[in-house]
Amino acid sequence: MSxxxxxxxxxxxKAGYHHGDLHQQLINAVHTLVEEKGADGFSVAEAARKAxxxxxxxxxxFKDKDAILRAAVLDAMEKMRAAMEAVMAPHPVGSPEAVxxxxxxxxxxxxxxxxxxxLMFGITRSEESDCAVADKGSEVFGIVIKAVADYMxxxxxxxxxxRRAYILWTVVHGHSWLTIDGKADQQKIDFPxxxxxxxxxxxxxxxxxxxxxx
Amino acid sequence: MSxxxxxxxxxxxKAGYHHGDLHQQLINAVHTLVEEKGADGFSVAEAARKAxxxxxxxxxxFKDKDAILRAAVLDAMEKMRAAMEAVMAPHPVGSPEAVxxxxxxxxxxxxxxxxxxxLMFGITRSEESDCAVADKGSEVFGIVIKAVADYMxxxxxxxxxxRRAYILWTVVHGHSWLTIDGKADQQKIDFPxxxxxxxxxxxxxxxxxxxxxx
DNA sequence: AAACAATGTTATAGATACTTACTTCAATCC
DNA sequence: GGATTGAAGTAAGTATCTATAACATTGTTT
Numbered sequence: 001m002s003x004x005x006x007x008x009x010x011x012x013x014k015a016g017y018h019h020g021d022l023h024q025q026l027i028n029a030v031h032t033l034v035e036e037k038g039a040d041g042f043s044v045a046e047a048a049r050k051a052x053x054x055x056x057x058x059x060x061x062f063k064d065k066d067a068i069l070r071a072a073v074l075d076a077m078e079k080m081r082a083a084m085e086a087v088m089a090p091h092p093v094g095s096p097e098a099v100x101x102x103x104x105x106x107x108x109x110x111x112x113x114x115x116x117x118x119l120m121f122g123i124t125r126s127e128e129s130d131c132a133v134a135d136k137g138s139e140v141f142g143i144v145i146k147a148v149a150d151y152m153x154x155x156x157x158x159x160x161x162x163r164r165a166y167i168l169w170t171v172v173h174g175h176s177w178l179t180i181d182g183k184a185d186q187q188k189i190d191f192p193x194x195x196x197x198x199x200x201x202x203x204x205x206x207x208x209x210x211x212x213x214x
Numbered sequence: 215m216s217x218x219x220x221x222x223x224x225x226x227x228k229a230g231y232h233h234g235d236l237h238q239q240l241i242n243a244v245h246t247l248v249e250e251k252g253a254d255g256f257s258v259a260e261a262a263r264k265a266x267x268x269x270x271x272x273x274x275x276f277k278d279k280d281a282i283l284r285a286a287v288l289d290a291m292e293k294m295r296a297a298m299e300a301v302m303a304p305h306p307v308g309s310p311e312a313v314x315x316x317x318x319x320x321x322x323x324x325x326x327x328x329x330x331x332x333l334m335f336g337i338t339r340s341e342e343s344d345c346a347v348a349d350k351g352s353e354v355f356g357i358v359i360k361a362v363a364d365y366m367x368x369x370x371x372x373x374x375x376x377r378r379a380y381i382l383w384t385v386v387h388g389h390s391w392l393t394i395d396g397k398a399d400q401q402k403i404d405f406p407x408x409x410x411x412x413x414x415x416x417x418x419x420x421x422x423x424x425x426x427x428x
Numbered sequence: 429a430a431a432c433a434a435t436g437t438t439a440t441a442g443a444t445a446c447t448t449a450c451t452t453c454a455a456t457c458c
Numbered sequence: 459g460g461a462t463t464g465a466a467g468t469a470a471g472t473a474t475c476t477a478t479a480a481c482a483t484t485g486t487t488t
Contacts, residue, residue, distance in 0.1 A: 022466085040254050040337065045444060054468055056446085061466095065445070121395055122336035123254065134400045141401050159404070166403050167385065167414060174388025181335055186348045187355050189380050190373070200381060203417035236435080259475055267436075273477065274435055 023061045025051045030072035034115035039123060044068065069119060070130050076116050077136040080109060084143050094150035096208055100197045102144055103172040107193060110176035117180060121173075144169060151201075151208050167204045172197075237275045239265045244286035248329035253337060258282065283333060284344050290330050291350040294323060298357050308364035310422055314411045316361055317386040321407060324390035331394060335387075358383060365415075365422050381418045386411075 029047040037046075044065050045055040062068045087105045091098035110117040142156075148168065149161035175196065178184045243261035251260075258279050259269040276282045301319045305312035324331040356370075362382065363375035389410065392398045 043444060044446085053466095055444090056448095056469080057467055059446075118336060121391060121397075122332060137397065137400060162401075162403065163405050163413075166398070166401070166405060167410070170386075170388030170392065171381065171384045172388070173391060174384030174386070177335060177387060177391060178384065183335075183351060184380070186351060187376075187380070189376070191377050191380060196381070199377075200418065204414065257475060258477090268438075269475085270438080270477080270479095271436060279476070 022051060022053065022057065026058055026061060026068055027072045027075050030068060030119075031076070031113075031116060034072070034119055035113060036115075039115050039118035042069070042119075069123070070133065072116075073120050074130075074132055074136060076113075076120060077133065077140065081136065081140050081143070083109075084140060088143070088147065094153070094208060096151065096198070096201060099147045099151050099168070099201050099205070100194070102147055103168060103197045103201075104193060106172045107176050107179070110180055114180040117176060121177075141165070141169065148205060151205055153208075164205055168201065171200050236265060236267060236271060240272055240275060240282055241286045241289050244282060244333075245290070245327075245330060248286070248333055249327060250329075253329050253332035256283070256333075283337070284347060286330075287334050288344075288347055288350060290327075290334060291347065291354065294320075295350065295354050295357070297323075298354060302357070302361065308367070308422060310365065310412070310415060313361045313365050313382070313415050313419070314408070316358055317382060317411045317415075318407060320386045321390050321393070324394055328394040331390060335391075355379070355383065362419060365419055367422075378419055382414065385414050 026047055029050040030042060033042050033047055033050065044058050047068070048055045048058050051057075058068060062071065084102055084105055087101045088098050091101055145161050145165040146156045148165040149156040149158065152161065152164065154161055175184070175193075178189075240261055243264040244256060247256050247261060247264065258272050261282070262269045262272050265271075272282060276285065298316055298319055301315045302312050305315055359375050359379040360370045362379040363370040363372065366375065366378065368375055389398070389407075392403075
């Protein structure tokens, strides 16, 4: 879990007249503000202030507020995709650890960056069916499907792999929401995440049938 | 609150100078607007317009915007609690049907009223730890725990009942979110909900051990 | 009936989102 | 090297929303 230093890079005011990197700095500002003020508390004006420019400047780089948010979401999803590949790497292909590592990372992401998590999933926007975001989502889900298929010893094309992977997704997604909303705490859920993940993957995926025993 | 025929009762403008039922009508307006404009698109001004009063009138009944939203959420949660008792009723105590009916109702609620669902869970607000809402949540979750305990043939006080119930909650909660966000469709999930629920309750709860045979 | 409480109204201050018209910078062309 | 050109930024204007204050109307209590 690198602290995502890249994403939350320090925001520095422009050097000269031309900012030079306002586009990325605005995306960084979204990442910061969305954690500070909540996913729905973000404002373009404040992002501009944070980047040290006027409130109208962002509109030179993005069509509107929504475009900024979507760019930030896409940015975050790409980082998540890369991170999920990374957390898988140390574990043997088809091992339960590989599957659980994916789930744990998803949950960790939500807990560490609840504002961005809410933005990625909770906000209604993107009526215009943002294909880039949807495609990036498919990449991420594809990783999960493959891990599940490997674990179960079946093809990733087997419809059953997609179904089982989806069940796992609902669990970690639901748990992430309930955690950042404080509902899990309110209901006094005492369920260490590793145990939760293990219980679910065992119950839903069965025992590993993978031949690969690296 | 028994006075309000239904949550989504028609909103009628006031009769005379004094509205007579503005409190409940504003709550009804939240229910409507939150579906029309999205959970984050709600405004007090528009709710007031919908109820046929000036934009300042709502502040006679609620401290601020947040209080209106929380009142609407509490209203919805109480309805949900009642509905969950109701959908359980036709099924034998401890039957898998009873458990699945709860999950199905939760999902149906999210699909039918995604705006309210987002409001109930997705919005950051209520920093002031709204106890009324938390308590109502406990009531609802208590129903699930009891259904699970009956199904497993254990006591509702058994910590294991709470854990298993929580897993079910994560699944239906996560599935609800992924459905209303369109993620399930995007990822081409072809998984009829009854089958999803059955697969999960079987995998997570095991076979029924209840004495009551249907 | 008069005072009071509750619940409306209008008016207004302060934020914010977004747009438009105008200004400044800096790289390129002649 | 100076004028041109277009990108980057500023300032100002419109619209909407939250929330408060001061005033108006109705119903209730004494």
